[in-house]
Structures are given as C-alpha cells and as structure tokens.
Amino acid sequence: MRISVRPIVGVVRALLLSCLAASAPWATATNPVTEIATGDIPKGTLGLGFGWRFGNSPYRGIDDISSKETEQDSDLLPFYFYEGKYLFSHGSAAGVHLIDTGGFTVDALIAYRFDRLEPERDDFFAGVEEREQSLDGGLRGSVTGDWGKVSLTWLTDTLDRHNGEEIDLTYRFTWVGEKWTISPFASYVHWDASLTDYYYGVSAGEARDDLPVYRPGASTTWRAGVNTSYRMSKRLRLFANLSVDRLDDVVADSPLVDEDWLPATTIGLAYAFGNVLDDRQSGRRDAEREGEWSWRVNYGYTAEETFHTVHRGQLKRSDDVHTYLAGLTLSKLALDGKRLDVWGRVSVNRRLENDLQDDFWEINPYIMLMGAGYSPWSNRELFRYGFGYGFSYADSVPIVEQVKQEKRDRDTSHFLNYLEATVDFPLRNLFGDRGWWRHCYSGLTLVHRSGIFGRVDILGNVSGGSDVVTGHLECKR
Structure with missing residues (x-):
C-alpha cells in the first residue's frame, strides 16, 4: 500500500x-x-x-x-x-x-x-x-x-x-x-x-x-x-x-x-x-438574526457503509476498525434565506484511533445549507436538515482510510473533500421554552471525507474515504 x-x-x-x-x-x-x-x-x-x-x-x-x-x-x-x-x-x-x-x-x-x-x-x-x-x-x-x-x-x-x-x-x-x-x-x-x-x-x-x-x-x-x-x-x-x-x-x-x-x-x-462579515451583503431578511452564531459538540463511531448508504439509514459500525470521533463546531450565519439558511462553519475533531495509531486532530472548514420543517397546524419548528460541503485536513490519515485503501490498492491523503449531513430536533419541543436549551437542537451528524473520483491533483487523485456516524448537541446564540 x-x-x-x-x-x-x-x-x-x-x-x-x-x-x-x-x-x-x-x-x-x-x-x-x-x-x-x-x-x-x-x-x-x-x-x-x-x-x-x-x-x-x-x-x-x-x-x-x-x-x-x-x-x-x-x-x-x-x-x-x-x-x-x-x-x-x-x-x-x-x-x-x-x-x-x-x-x-x-x-x-x-x-x-x-x-x-x-x-x-x-x-x-x-x-x-x-x-x-x-x-x-x-x-x-x-x-x-x-x-x-x-x-x-x-x-x-x-x-x-x-x-x-x-x-x-x-x-x-x-x-x-x-x-x-x-x-x-x-x-x-x-x-x-x-x-x-x-x-x-x-x-x-x-x-x-x-x-x-x-x-x-x-x-x-x-x-x-x-x-x-x-x-x-x-x-x-x-x-x-x-x-x-x-x-x-x-x-x-x-x-x-x-x-x-x-x-x-x-x-x-x-x-x-x-x-459572514457584513450583514448588508448577506441579504438578511430578519434583523433579529444579525450576528447569529452557534456551537456544536458531537461524538460517534466509524461507519462501515459509504456516505450515501449511511444517509439512507445503514448505520452499521465498521467491520475493519473500531475508532471514534469527538468534535467541536463553530458556525456563523451567512444568509437567512427564504427556504434555506447558509452557515459558514469550522469543525475541529479529535480522531480517537483506539490504539491502532496515535490519536490526532482534524479540521474541516465548510459551508452548511440548513432547512427546517414546520407543523402545518401551528407553524412550530419540528426538525432541521442540513448538508455541508468543504475540505478536510487530518494531521494523520485515519486508520480506517488506510485499511480501506490498502484493500483497493489506492493512495490516501491527509487533505480531502468534506461532506456532512445532519438532522436534528429542537429541545424546546420536549422540555419547553424556558431554560438554557430553548435555542438548542439534538440529533445525528454524518461526517464524510473523500476524494473526487480520483480526478483532483490537490486531493492527491484519491478515490475513496471514510464515514463517521455521530450524535450532536447544537445551540444557537
């Protein structure tokens, strides 16, 4: 390999x-x-x-x-x-x-x-x-x-x-x-x-x-x-x-x-x-959301299936390695759109390699498109769904990527494309509007690193990557 x-x-x-x-x-x-x-x-x-x-x-x-x-x-x-x-x-x-x-x-x-x-x-x-x-x-x-x-x-x-x-x-x-x-x-x-x-x-x-x-x-x-x-x-x-x-x-x-x-x-x-710097340039529709930002913590395990399969509910743990991820994400609202919000995000993750190699850090700057579903009777927010795209740099190549690429006789890279899918639910619907949780959400986040079909020099012409299923808590401020 x-x-x-x-x-x-x-x-x-x-x-x-x-x-x-x-x-x-x-x-x-x-x-x-x-x-x-x-x-x-x-x-x-x-x-x-x-x-x-x-x-x-x-x-x-x-x-x-x-x-x-x-x-x-x-x-x-x-x-x-x-x-x-x-x-x-x-x-x-x-x-x-x-x-x-x-x-x-x-x-x-x-x-x-x-x-x-x-x-x-x-x-x-x-x-x-x-x-x-x-x-x-x-x-x-x-x-x-x-x-x-x-x-x-x-x-x-x-x-x-x-x-x-x-x-x-x-x-x-x-x-x-x-x-x-x-x-x-x-x-x-x-x-x-x-x-x-x-x-x-x-x-x-x-x-x-x-x-x-x-x-x-x-x-x-x-x-x-x-x-x-x-x-x-x-x-x-x-x-x-x-x-x-x-x-x-x-x-x-x-x-x-x-x-x-x-x-x-x-x-x-x-x-x-x-x-993310000038609200006048962002097309802000709601003045009350000026300066809005959020923090998120998440933790999860390496998945066996690919991103689109995991996205459809195949959440099985990896057969090759049992490794984990813990992360912190900071977000800034760039656009509150009519149907979708746009967020600029940076996540810093700790890859926990379970003694298969040393643990290491990973950073992922990306853009997140976030939509919401509302009750047809009360216009109450019921859930959010988001999709993110950007790039990922890992200080070491995750062991799961090394194992998968070795099986396929393919290269690996520290620097890859980053995809993320998330679905979550407002905690205020469960615990009421009073309390620190009133602007918080809990749900699932799928974390994905990969090349682009082996076609990109900057990404090392890598084809393949890794996926992690995590649970998260996110709070807006």
Missing part, C-alpha cells in the same frame, strides 16, 4: 496555525490562471465552485497536465473561496492578510505547485526519478492604485521536495463592469538553481547515452495572461483564465524538455452563498 502525503497537507496546516494564532500551470506556484478574478466581491463572502485546468507539459512525449492516476487530459480543480478581514482562499492560493491599508498589503500565503514529472507517462523517462508536486509558502507585498496593482511574491518549499525558492513580480490592471471583470497581467518569475535543477536537471544516476547529465542554474520565465469572470446572477459567476509562459533557454535546453512556450487555461463556475 502507498500512503501518499500529498503536498496540500501543508496548506491547511498553515491555515490552521494562522487561525489558532490570531494557482498555476506548469511553470510556477503563483500563476493567477488558477485563481478567480475578485475585483467586485465583498469581503466576508463565502463561495464554492469548480473548474477544469488545461495546459501543456514541458516534458518530452507528454502533451497534457494530467496524472498517471487518471485517463483525462485535464485536472478537475475544486474552489473553496473566502475573502475575509484576515484570511483568504482564492483557488490554489490561500493565506493571511498581515497588513492591509487599502493601497498597501502584505500577505503570508501558501500556493500549490502543480509542476511534476511522472516517469511512467512515457518510456523515454525510464530510470528518471519522479519530480513531485509540492506546496510553497512565503510572503507577498502589493501596492494598488488607479494605475493598477504591482505584487512581489517570495516563495520557498515547505515539504522538502525541491528545496528551492521563487520570486514573482506581477503587474495587473482590473476593469470591473456591470457584469464582467477583466484583469490582464504580466509577470517576471525567477527560479533559483535548486528549484530549476529539481524539475529540469538530470543527475549522473539518471543519465544514459540519449539523456546526458544536465545541471542548470537559475532560470527566469516571462508570463502574460488574463483573468475574466462574468456575473450571471447575484451569486453565480463563470470564469475563464488564460496564461502563456516563455521558458528560459536554461529550461528549454534541458534534455527532459521539448517545449519553449507553455499555454494554460482554467474555466469553471463559482457560487457565492452569503457573507
């Missing part, structure tokens, strides 16, 4: 540490082609979406950016969007606003590096070591004016893959129209010798008659591109991004490479569910 700790591990770890304390084609981790143009999106907005990433590989005999794990010529890219006062997530980049004066910002950020070489994809690379995707972290300073925006970004490896550094100088100008946002950009990107050598060098151990030793020095890339988005409605927008890289001769001369120019495209859609 291969337990693959994919590069995205560091992304959520960095975000978690930041919370507790207070984008890209082949050529670089900071290419805005995998980000959404956000010129007219208010701070506090919660959004989800997905896109398809297309592009050329620089490596000989490999024509696309897909993985050996899939049979596609593209990569599916989920978008978890948030622009907050301190935290942000814009597609393949996320981080913390350290300084924000309006015209000048300094951010600490992490960015997924999509560069990779999988030798299995072409016989020419027999005997060549794999060049893995990674996660870079660093700082970005930006100056903004009527003339546009200039950003300087420094990134370094956080996973000891390439152990190199990148400097990116980008200028962009953004036009925001009634429905269109158009933002062209131009970049100068510098890779140090370590980063260039990792992806494009040839070691003595890899060399052969038709593949000589090659030790490149530092390299530079010139890039031009444009981010566009079209607002189809108040909440739904389409986006299409394009970039073209001109590779340095230092890279183009590598015996691993047969390209000089690298185009890349990302297309997709995103939906804004609400706003």
Whole structure:
C-alpha cells in the first residue's frame, strides 16, 4: 500500500496555525490562471465552485497536465473561496492578510505547485526519478492604485521536495463592469538553481547515452495572461483564465524538455452563498438574526457503509476498525434565506484511533445549507436538515482510510473533500421554552471525507474515504 502525503497537507496546516494564532500551470506556484478574478466581491463572502485546468507539459512525449492516476487530459480543480478581514482562499492560493491599508498589503500565503514529472507517462523517462508536486509558502507585498496593482511574491518549499525558492513580480490592471471583470497581467518569475535543477536537471544516476547529465542554474520565465469572470446572477459567476509562459533557454535546453512556450487555461463556475462579515451583503431578511452564531459538540463511531448508504439509514459500525470521533463546531450565519439558511462553519475533531495509531486532530472548514420543517397546524419548528460541503485536513490519515485503501490498492491523503449531513430536533419541543436549551437542537451528524473520483491533483487523485456516524448537541446564540 502507498500512503501518499500529498503536498496540500501543508496548506491547511498553515491555515490552521494562522487561525489558532490570531494557482498555476506548469511553470510556477503563483500563476493567477488558477485563481478567480475578485475585483467586485465583498469581503466576508463565502463561495464554492469548480473548474477544469488545461495546459501543456514541458516534458518530452507528454502533451497534457494530467496524472498517471487518471485517463483525462485535464485536472478537475475544486474552489473553496473566502475573502475575509484576515484570511483568504482564492483557488490554489490561500493565506493571511498581515497588513492591509487599502493601497498597501502584505500577505503570508501558501500556493500549490502543480509542476511534476511522472516517469511512467512515457518510456523515454525510464530510470528518471519522479519530480513531485509540492506546496510553497512565503510572503507577498502589493501596492494598488488607479494605475493598477504591482505584487512581489517570495516563495520557498515547505515539504522538502525541491528545496528551492521563487520570486514573482506581477503587474495587473482590473476593469470591473456591470457584469464582467477583466484583469490582464504580466509577470517576471525567477527560479533559483535548486528549484530549476529539481524539475529540469538530470543527475549522473539518471543519465544514459540519449539523456546526458544536465545541471542548470537559475532560470527566469516571462508570463502574460488574463483573468475574466462574468456575473450571471447575484451569486453565480463563470470564469475563464488564460496564461502563456516563455521558458528560459536554461529550461528549454534541458534534455527532459521539448517545449519553449507553455499555454494554460482554467474555466469553471463559482457560487457565492452569503457573507459572514457584513450583514448588508448577506441579504438578511430578519434583523433579529444579525450576528447569529452557534456551537456544536458531537461524538460517534466509524461507519462501515459509504456516505450515501449511511444517509439512507445503514448505520452499521465498521467491520475493519473500531475508532471514534469527538468534535467541536463553530458556525456563523451567512444568509437567512427564504427556504434555506447558509452557515459558514469550522469543525475541529479529535480522531480517537483506539490504539491502532496515535490519536490526532482534524479540521474541516465548510459551508452548511440548513432547512427546517414546520407543523402545518401551528407553524412550530419540528426538525432541521442540513448538508455541508468543504475540505478536510487530518494531521494523520485515519486508520480506517488506510485499511480501506490498502484493500483497493489506492493512495490516501491527509487533505480531502468534506461532506456532512445532519438532522436534528429542537429541545424546546420536549422540555419547553424556558431554560438554557430553548435555542438548542439534538440529533445525528454524518461526517464524510473523500476524494473526487480520483480526478483532483490537490486531493492527491484519491478515490475513496471514510464515514463517521455521530450524535450532536447544537445551540444557537
């Protein structure tokens, strides 16, 4: 069994540490082609979406950016969007606003590096070591004016893959129209010798008659591109991004490479569910619910069946392992809709592994859609039902996922998609309206981690996951 700790591990770890304390084609981790143009999106907005990433590989005999794990010529890219006062997530980049004066910002950020070489994809690379995707972290300073925006970004490896550094100088100008946002950009990107050598060098151990030793020095890339988005409605927008890289001769001369120019495209859609910072932007219908939030505690066991089967009532305990989960969830109302409420949520869970491995922490930021059922006679609330979607980072891979994936000879990942389904009942219907429980609910929550059919690089191209059945108590404030 291969337990693959994919590069995205560091992304959520960095975000978690930041919370507790207070984008890209082949050529670089900071290419805005995998980000959404956000010129007219208010701070506090919660959004989800997905896109398809297309592009050329620089490596000989490999024509696309897909993985050996899939049979596609593209990569599916989920978008978890948030622009907050301190935290942000814009597609393949996320981080913390350290300084924000309006015209000048300094951010600490992490960015997924999509560069990779999988030798299995072409016989020419027999005997060549794999060049893995990674996660870079660093700082970005930006100056903004009527003339546009200039950003300087420094990134370094956080996973000891390439152990190199990148400097990116980008200028962009953004036009925001009634429905269109158009933002062209131009970049100068510098890779140090370590980063260039990792992806494009040839070691003595890899060399052969038709593949000589090659030790490149530092390299530079010139890039031009444009981010566009079209607002189809108040909440739904389409986006299409394009970039073209001109590779340095230092890279183009590598015996691993047969390209000089690298185009890349990302297309997709995103939906804004609400706003957790500004009630004026959230479409609040009931003024009395302004600032509403909740806490929830839950505890339960690992289930045998898959999410959709458990959802239909198959609550059997796992046959493979007997492990448990205890969690705390904090929620902020983003939108009190006519039929559904939208909540921004973060759950912190403790995975109790029953001595099969050390217990560990898990964090799950997600968006929850919550509806309610009412009595036809009294209009009294009888129950709530909710469905949540986001991402999950586990400090260790749950043992149940290791066992299940080993049976299927599949990879695992610390970072996966997160799904949640919940049904609960107001305690005031049982105990009356007087007491601490009058705004509390009790019921069941199904917790689910998985990949997306093995199609997503950021999720380690994992197919499979785990499910937990829990009981919960939630109280609104």
